[in-house]
Amino acid sequence: MSTLPTLPICGEPATVRIELYTADSLDACAYTCPAHTTHATAVIARAGLDAHPVGVATGVARPCGYVHVYATGTLAEPADQGHPRWCDRDDCQRRGEHRSRARHVNTNRPEAFIVDVALVQALHPAAEPMVNLTSVEGSAAASLVLSIGQARVLRYRLAHLLGMATKAGPNGGRWV
CATH class of the missing domain: 3.10.450 (Nuclear Transport Factor 2; Chain: A,)
Incomplete structure (x- = not known):
């Protein structure tokens, strides 16, 4: 997860989910409020990741700044190397x-x-x-x-x- 940039965190309810891609693979999702979406997308792009903002699905509640890293992606922690992807x-x-x-x-x-x-x-x-x-x-x-x-x-x-x-x-x- 070392290549994942530090994103703004305010804790407000997120309304945008930013999909983070590396090499055409969905590796993580970052959740932001409207005030931090543009800044977070720019930070992600500067880190060399593709950022695709989409809406948060109905019934999903995440705070601004929450990031979910998929265990099968390239951003996963190296500590999980004992597991298959x-x-x-x-x-x-x-x-x-x-x-x-x-x-x-x-x-x-x-x-x-x-x-x-x-x-x-x-x-x-x-x-x-x-x-x-x-x-x-x-x-x-x-x-x-x-x-x-x-x-x-x-x-x-x-x-x-x-x-x-x-x-x-x-x-x-x-x-x-």
């Missing part, structure tokens, strides 16, 4: 593994199963990341752990099957 960094030791945030497979329609997918990796230095698929129906849950290679092949097989099911796909409906 995708790790949620919450309770790894107790779980005995690194784990990304679960991504919900949501179709916006009622489904028989709730399905989540996440990356996992044992804490051993030589361990490889794996893909964890979890399905829940009522009080029953089942997990399937796939290697990255298996997940990659599954992605292609699913794309092929979906293309056949919907009679659409790249190259005029033909999968190559």
Whole structure:
């Protein structure tokens, strides 16, 4: 986080969220009040970061000067180097593994199963990341752990099957 500049802090309610980018990657968000937005954007730009002011989402309350640094970004603290960039960094030791945030497979329609997918990796230095698929129906849950290679092949097989099911796909409906 050493390249993150010192921003103005007044503690007033923030109405602007400034997205901070390095190398086309969203690395942090700074929150400002209207009085400090221009100054904060200029300070960020002088530090060599791209600043993109946007509005604060409804229901989000942050004080002016609050900065959230994404653990997966280049501005993250070096102390987290023991974690993969995708790790949620919450309770790894107790779980005995690194784990990304679960991504919900949501179709916006009622489904028989709730399905989540996440990356996992044992804490051993030589361990490889794996893909964890979890399905829940009522009080029953089942997990399937796939290697990255298996997940990659599954992605292609699913794309092929979906293309056949919907009679659409790249190259005029033909999968190559």
